[in-house]
Amino acid sequence: MSSVPEPSAALLQRAVAVRRAAVDLGQTDDGQRALALQAMADALTERAATILAANREDLERSAGEGLAPALMARLKLDDTKLAAAIDGVRKVASLSDPLGCRQLHRELDQGLVLERVSVPLGVVGVIFEARPDAVMQIASLAIRSGNGALLKGGSEARCTNEAVMDALQAGLAASPVSADALALLTTRQESLALLRLDGLVDLIIPRGSNELVRFIQDNTRIPVLGHADGVCHLYVDAAADIAKAVRVAVDSKSQYPAACNAIETLLVHRSIAQPFLAAALPAFAAAGVKLRGDAESVALGVAEAATEEDWSTEYLDLILAVKLVDDLEAATDHIRSYGSRHTEVILTEDAQTADRFLAAVDSAGVYHNCSSRFADGFRYGFGAEVGISTQTLPPRGPVGLEGLVTYRYRLRGEGHITADYANGSCVFTHIDRPL
Amino acid sequence: MSSVPEPSAALLQRAVAVRRAAVDLGQTDDGQRALALQAMADALTERAATILAANREDLERSAGEGLAPALMARLKLDDTKLAAAIDGVRKVASLSDPLGCRQLHRELDQGLVLERVSVPLGVVGVIFEARPDAVMQIASLAIRSGNGALLKGGSEARCTNEAVMDALQAGLAASPVSADALALLTTRQESLALLRLDGLVDLIIPRGSNELVRFIQDNTRIPVLGHADGVCHLYVDAAADIAKAVRVAVDSKSQYPAACNAIETLLVHRSIAQPFLAAALPAFAAAGVKLRGDAESVALGVAEAATEEDWSTEYLDLILAVKLVDDLEAATDHIRSYGSRHTEVILTEDAQTADRFLAAVDSAGVYHNCSSRFADGFRYGFGAEVGISTQTLPPRGPVGLEGLVTYRYRLRGEGHITADYANGSCVFTHIDRPL
Incomplete structure (x- = not known):
């Protein structure tokens, strides 16, 4: 510092x-x-x-x-x-x-009542x-x-x-x-x-x-709410609906490319790569998106070759990296290695595969069959947003007013002391009361 | 580092x-x-x-x-x-x-459903x-x-x-x-x-x-759960019940002095100081507690004089600092200056004064008429404790399993894209569904 x-x-x-x-x-x-x-x-x-x-x-x-x-x-x-x-x-x-929301209300013993209340x-x-x-x-x-x-x-x-x-x-x-x-x-x-x-x-x-x-x-010991990178991924599964996948992929990249929730890398299951790219390449071109692919996707028509650096780059621009993968595991492994735990999307018509992706990927947002660009406090219905957090600890993802509050425990007794519980003359009841 | x-x-x-x-x-x-x-x-x-x-x-x-x-x-x-x-x-x-607790369940639009679920x-x-x-x-x-x-x-x-x-x-x-x-x-x-x-x-x-x-x-960028100091205070208000106050103060200091939730400083309203100390001094002596007081409390019988350093010292021992204060404001000001936002107690029979203290003091625990030693995950009924946090952000105070979980947003759609909402052809409904 x-x-x-x-x-x-x-x-x-x-x-x-x-x-x-x-x-x-x-x-x-x-x-x-x-x-x-x-x-x-x-x-x-x-x-x-x-x-x-x-x-x-x-x-x-x-x-x-x-x-x-x-x-x-x-x-x-x-x-x-x-x-x-x-x-x-x-x-x-x-x-x-x-503020003032009671999150916990518990009788610890007769006359000894604990509350947890939201405070600034x-x-x-x-x-x-x-x-x-x-x-x-x-x-x-x-x-x-x-x-x-x-x-x-x-x-x-x-x-x-x-x-x-x-x-x-x-x-x-x-x-x-x-x-x-x-x-x-x-x-x-x-x-x-x-x-x-x-x-x-x-x-x-x-x-x-x-x-x-x-x-x-x-450079600070004070907690920081926010995110540095937003390297979001979209995975087109073998069981994707191609027309839907193209539409969602184009929106995820180009609806507002400077946003942190725009995708930077497209992962495509090898078995659907040929027909998907055949449909996607003209759509991306029409949206002004330039693609950079691995050797296999270049062989399928992607114009420019990607380098290792591309997989961890947040372009914030109309550029998208493309990589073919063997299966769901390869896709989630890639996301774990290069992602920033912001938002990742799977496109598939197979509900089980979708569930596996949503369980295996630990990003603030995990999406099935919709655009990554929905990762936003207003779209989530929070009314206002202080920012988007990619840290693991809460608050995570788009953060509304809850990012500006914490809580405090209030305990009210009638002269209760802990020695009475240590020597067994009193016993905790721990009865939850209505919030 | x-x-x-x-x-x-x-x-x-x-x-x-x-x-x-x-x-x-x-x-x-x-x-x-x-x-x-x-x-x-x-x-x-x-x-x-x-x-x-x-x-x-x-x-x-x-x-x-x-x-x-x-x-x-x-x-x-x-x-x-x-x-x-x-x-x-x-x-x-x-x-x-x-894990797997659904904290939010909201339809953003028809077929586009957001969930927030607890994850490790x-x-x-x-x-x-x-x-x-x-x-x-x-x-x-x-x-x-x-x-x-x-x-x-x-x-x-x-x-x-x-x-x-x-x-x-x-x-x-x-x-x-x-x-x-x-x-x-x-x-x-x-x-x-x-x-x-x-x-x-x-x-x-x-x-x-x-x-x-x-x-x-x-020395780390990784979030740290815990607390360094536990400088807890007990304030004996003018309207305290003296017998109750003595009992709670002795328990708060001596029931287990090495714990972070034991008090280190006793603040006493000037108007009750004489009778309170007359009753408290023998009780502390009987419990083996040595007192260090400001000039006024020394004049009322506290054996040893405190120095400025005492107000911010966590003794973790049978030593307690004592200070007389003019009123509730002086007590809360002292706590704000020297406390570590762990747990603070007021002893008073005046409910309004107690409420003012509980609202004005921003520590993880604010207590009325009970021992500071109740600040503990087991006593709160959490079953187990990962630690006690004195940071402002949640999790705060005694932390049970919730300190080891975060959440993830899952969004499931049917090909929804954000361009449709930007151009007005779709509108968010934001209807909460049952958790």
């Missing part, structure tokens, strides 16, 4: 202020937090002109600095995008309260690249779930981010939640030092490139 | 073998895993004489090396302790299956100190939950651990589960290199001293 600076006194002071505000925020009720989000949305609406002007300033400066067109597009905030983001804040307000994490640290709508989305998810947030956006969007944060804090100031619950970090030094705020920050959420995520994972 | 060596080829090979066995183990059913645990228990019973002989060898060698008496006691395995450990294995066999983590790495019964306990928890395990015990117990592992693997060999699912690491080099097996090991569980846990947390 030699490249990560110690936090400055000013940063520590700001982080402590957010933490203090988060303690109060964690004790607000559902209505108060929903009100805070409505106030945030109102303030964004009122200050829309200021925000858009700040965004024009960012765009002009970034154009002058030669920012890549794709990043310019992500940086740009217009009336429509801002209105959609504000609408998103109101949508998060309407999500059901993730505390403070989340969010580091994101160009997109200024991320500030609004993450801030609303954090406040909805009772968490303080330290946010650090890309320097390209600094004017926009500051204008947005001013509005969000003005909204909070007019609500039951303290404006101190949100803070914007502005320098690169601060965003690095954020990684050292263990004890003050409970979770880091990086939203950006694989490199950003990997750097953060390697 | 400079102090952590790269894994040797031999270690990698063993870890890969465990991982492969874990893939099959993860697909076994409840009955097969319960059978495996019974076979493990049977083999331990059959080989009891060999195990006890190995333990005598360890004891003799360790006595010669001058091992401390407390550690000798933990190392020692006799008939009774071994029988209890074997009984523990059978008890874990009888726990309800943590994969492979756990366990590093523990002298106690040889830990091998049996952790191995049975791992197999019950469908996980492979790499175990590394203390060198003092190496003969015992090897004899126990031989028995466990012999048991597995006579069961539906492969003996390769368990492996014992024997050298210090291997236990350090274990920390570098990310990708092969999904969770590290350290069972041992605070120093061991802290070293592991600082």
